[in-house]
Amino acid sequence: MSKDKTVLFVGAHADDIEIGCSGLIIKNYIENPKCRQAMVIFSLCETDSGLDFTANEILGDMKNAAHTLGIRWEDVYTFKFPNTRLPEFSYEIRNTLERIRDDYKPETVYFNTEHDKHQDHVAVAKACIRAFRGGEELRCYEGYANLPEFKPCLYVDISAQMQDKIDVLKCYKTQEKRKYWDESLWAAKAMLRGQEAGLNYAEAFELLMRVE
Numbered sequence: 001m002s003k004d005k006t007v008l009f010v011g012a013h014a015d016d017i018e019i020g021c022s023g024l025i026i027k028n029y030i031e032n033p034k035c036r037q038a039m040v041i042f043s044l045c046e047t048d049s050g051l052d053f054t055a056n057e058i059l060g061d062m063k064n065a066a067h068t069l070g071i072r073w074e075d076v077y078t079f080k081f082p083n084t085r086l087p088e089f090s091y092e093i094r095n096t097l098e099r100i101r102d103d104y105k106p107e108t109v110y111f112n113t114e115h116d117k118h119q120d121h122v123a124v125a126k127a128c129i130r131a132f133r134g135g136e137e138l139r140c141y142e143g144y145a146n147l148p149e150f151k152p153c154l155y156v157d158i159s160a161q162m163q164d165k166i167d168v169l170k171c172y173k174t175q176e177k178r179k180y181w182d183e184s185l186w187a188a189k190a191m192l193r194g195q196e197a198g199l200n201y202a203e204a205f206e207l208l209m210r211v212e
């Protein structure tokens with residue numbers, strides 16, 4: 001479990017963080033209640049998603065998810081950059097991250113893996129790598145569009161949080177039509193990662209940077 005006091009989770013889209021590390025967030029909240037946890041989301045996906053929902057509807061889902069995660073809404077930073085076009089805004093995304101970094105001073109930062117098929121995830125990963133160069137520990141979480149190059153080396157046991165993770169993901173009513181919005185898939189993914197580490201259920205991460 002992370003002993004960090006200040007942790008920042010960065011995602012390209014609403015729901016990325018919950019898919020990749022909601023078990024870990026809940027575990028931190030329960031086992032280390034003094035740990036401050038904040039989230040940054042760059043796109044609400046209300047444009048070009050192929051789904052029919054408004055920004056307000058997905059914000060409502062996010063609020064419910066944050067509440068279930070134990071993250072205060074004032075610690076959730078949301079932006080409305082256009083879905084699928086984040087690479088065009090790499091300068092603005094990096095500047096935004098640097099402002100949040102200076103304000104929040106995270107000790108550990110989690111963000112999308114760069115080893116991913118989605119260009120928005122890659123753009124956010126690249127911006128994080130450039131913005132956080134002050135000794136922060138950098139960890140990358142996975143999604144459902146990983147490339148074979150995603151090679152986790154850090155596993156977090158979420159066996160006791162698996163049902164909570166499902167409850168968090170179920171907060172996203174706006175995403176229910178997506179192929180990967182499937183409770184059995186979420187459990188299967190965590191079982192597979194758990195199997196790799198001798199656990200029942202796990203979330204897996206790349207450890208990109210640690211300074212000791």
Ligand SMILES: [Zn+2]
Pocket residue numbers: 012013016118121143
């Ligand atoms: Zn995403």
